[in-house]
Amino acid sequence: MSAIFDWARPENIQPEPITLEIWRELPEEFCRLVEVVNGDAVRAESPSRAHQKAVHRLLTMLEAAARDHMVEDPSVCLDANQDFDVVLWEAPRATIRRPDVALFECVPAEVRPVPAWHLKLVVEVISPSHIKTDRLEKMSEYAAAGIPWYWLVSVSDSEVTAIETFGLDHSAGHYRPAQTLKPGTGFAIELPIRIQLDWEQLTNLIL
Numbered sequence: 001m002s003a004i005f006d007w008a009r010p011e012n013i014q015p016e017p018i019t020l021e022i023w024r025e026l027p028e029e030f031c032r033l034v035e036v037v038n039g040d041a042v043r044a045e046s047p048s049r050a051h052q053k054a055v056h057r058l059l060t061m062l063e064a065a066a067r068d069h070m071v072e073d074p075s076v077c078l079d080a081n082q083d084f085d086v087v088l089w090e091a092p093r094a095t096i097r098r099p100d101v102a103l104f105e106c107v108p109a110e111v112r113p114v115p116a117w118h119l120k121l122v123v124e125v126i127s128p129s130h131i132k133t134d135r136l137e138k139m140s141e142y143a144a145a146g147i148p149w150y151w152l153v154s155v156s157d158s159e160v161t162a163i164e165t166f167g168l169d170h171s172a173g174h175y176r177p178a179q180t181l182k183p184g185t186g187f188a189i190e191l192p193i194r195i196q197l198d199w200e201q202l203t204n205l206i207l
Contacts, residue, residue, distance in 0.1 A: 039093030053205040055100045065195040077106035085113035088145035116145035120192040123151040160202035
């Protein structure tokens with residue numbers, strides 16, 4: 001058995017790259033603590049309370065949008081979820097991220113991690129200590145994986161202050177700014193589906 005299975009504890013040093021096959025065999029409680037970037041485990045930051053609340057409320061809005069869209073077009077099956085594993089690519093070394101929120105084509109529960117080609121939209125709530133990761137590294141990775149839409153959500157101490165949306169330019173291979181919404185300036189986003197924003201739900205994140 002690979003030495004990496006004995007290593008899968010936070011206090012140890014990684015002895016070899018993590019492949020998708022190895023990742024599927026690692027303890028789930030360990031996988032929840034890390035992401036995999038080009039085969040290397042990267043510890044996931046513990047989110048703030050405001051971050052967690054923003055993620056939860058945005059997820060509720062995406063779930064509602066998915067339900068409304070499926071009523072209009074029963075041939076489509078969409079789902080939304082938070083903090084789940086997505087494999088962006090397997091070669092030459094695996095990269096597995098855990099988006100804060102994502103909208104994706106329905107896949108069976110046993111599909112883990114979810115392949116990136118099922119995703120329509122990825123949402124990352126910006127963490128103060130991970131601005132570079134969210135704005136540069138993850139944006140580049142999600143674009144390389146072909147995910148059509150990316151949102152960056154800015155949060156103050158107790159409210160969402162802006163939602164920046166980006167659409168993938170497939171010919172250039174990177175995201176281009178689509179629109180930036182702030183409280184009182186916009187209440188719906190039309191792509192990839194119509195998503196209604198309730199700004200009141202995006203305030204008072206910490207009571």
